[in-house]
Amino acid sequence: MDNNLSLKKLKKPVNIKKPLSLNFPSECFFNIYFKTQQIRNNIPTVPKINRFAALTICAACLLVPFAANFKPAFNITINGEHIGFASSKESLFLAENLIQSSLDQYGQADFSLSDDIEISSSFCLENDIKTTDELIYAITNSSENICMASAITVNGEIIGACEIADDTNSVLKSLLDEYKANPSDNASFIQDVKVKTLPVSTDLVMTSSSLLQSLKNNKNIDVQVISNVQHTESIPYQTQKIESDQIEQNLVKTMQFGKNGIASVSEQVVTINGQETQRTVLHRSIITPATDCIVAVGTKSNGIGSGQFIVPISGYRFTSAFKIRDGRWHKGVDLAAPVGTPVYAADNGIVTTSKLSDSYGYYIVIDHQNGLKTLYAHNSSLLVKEGDVISKGQQIALSGNTGNSTGPHLHFEVHSNDVAVNPQIFLNFGTETS
Incomplete structure (x- = not known):
């Protein structure tokens, strides 16, 4: 029994500590004693035997509901620090295996969990028993060289991480937005880029600005942007040639000057890292049609030979x-x-x-x-x-x-x-x- 506990000094109920220790029985006893004393003081005229029975019943009523909320559990400490309760040793081992598998999967096999893990039987409130995911968080965050963080992976390789998932998502959004010319543009990564909460090396955890710069410098990350653009373009005029026997041979006279037209064009443009790779016309409409240039080519002979003869008769x-x-x-x-x-x-x-x-x-x-x-x-x-x-x-x-x-x-x-x-x-x- 804790030497600091004394019936004479007891003025109020004892605060039961968590995790449970060897003081648990004495702490419960003092609380029951305190409650029965309150009842005893309020029934001074009841015969002693009846008072004893009443006190016993009260103690049972107090103890049974209280004890019913406690479950057998395993107290887990790492490097002497309590990190939580597990329902079974298997759940702890599962959490450990999942952590190590994650480290191995993402190329961090050099990091390992602390060997100084202690497990002891205990009791705790049912709500204090940690799930496997909660155990993973608790075990990882107790380590000196790994921690749970929001990591960015590219084709299964961790590039970097932030402590907060919102920061990591904001970094990816900022990178995509840098390549967008308009808010309506559709930007995406060509590679398989994901955000995952993982056990990672503390060396990979950085600020959002540092993570953004790291992604910019990574040549294995390509950003594709698909945008719809609207613009006008010139429609070149065509030149029509007509023959005229009113104009001497080999002379050309412009009968109508040409003028370019204007068209409205809607296109889908694809860029990768800011460089255009594809352009597809979605729609084209003519605003102003082009005016053809018409030139007359003279056929009227000027009587001057070309020096190149043709055979003057056929079928000969x-x-x-x-x-x-x-x-x-x-x-x-x-x-x-x-x-x-x-x-x-x-x-x-x-x-x-x-x-x-x-x-x-x-x-x-x-x-x-x-x-x-x-x-x-x-x-x-x-x-x-x-x-x-x-x-x-x-x-x-x-x-x-x-x-x-x-x-x-x-x-x-x-x-x-x-x-x-x-x-x-x-x-x-x-x-x-x-």
Whole structure:
């Protein structure tokens, strides 16, 4: 019995201490004695035997309900400090195993629980028996090098922790918010980032500002932001080309100036760590349409040749080349074709001759104004007159068999500085046939 307890000194009920110790029986006894003394003082006239019975009943009434609230338990001390009661040794061992498993899982196997853990049988109020989670908190917080904290894990690895979960969540929110341009942006971590309350090394517990800086410096954490943006963009105008026979060939005249339009564009933009990685157009609407630029390209020949000839007739047979034939010089090529086959100007030029002669029959001479002239003979019909300005490829006659001709064909000559030259220098007529 505690020497400090004395019936003579007892003036009020004793405060029963927790955890329960060896003083528990004496403390209960003094409380019962105090209550019975109060009752005894109030019933002085009751016979002694009856008073004793009454006191016994009162003591039982006081003790039984009081004792009913106490349960057998195991008192746990670590390094001599009481940390709580466990319902069984197994619950304590389970808490220890869970702590160590958590340390191992998150790469903190170097940390271990104190070996100075004592367990003793005792009694305590039922509400004072700790659950497994409460035991984990109590055991962990009694350690010098580990503690329960709100930790941030990235793909299962602890990056850091704060003592308060609200601080840890605030750190993650601050990091995400730094990459958001607008409050409506959706920011998230690409990696598996979680907040967990865990036993961690005290070295990992830091202030929220230090934890935020640690996350910023961690290259294994990527923040993806998906945002919807609205902007206007220019619609480039298109250029339309039209041909005009009122404008000289190779000249271009702007008939209508172009003007860019304006469109409203809604896009979804994806960024990772502030760098754009994807942009998708969700909607585009035209505010102001673009005005096309219209230019007229002249087709009216100016009579100046390009120097590049085209074959003046199609569907022909190459029957005679530029050569000596029948004892005299054949100054052109003969291209046999049915009467009425279209004949075309080999290049731009001006018609200098369009008439009938005994030898050439109906023939045309075109001056290309670049030192070259072409002659088209033995036609059945002439479609242009002297002075006409001709475009390359323009139909000028119908082939025939007029003049000194032995059959329907086009006789075609090329003159350079008024001297007949071989047309095959300029054109490929194929293989000569008889």
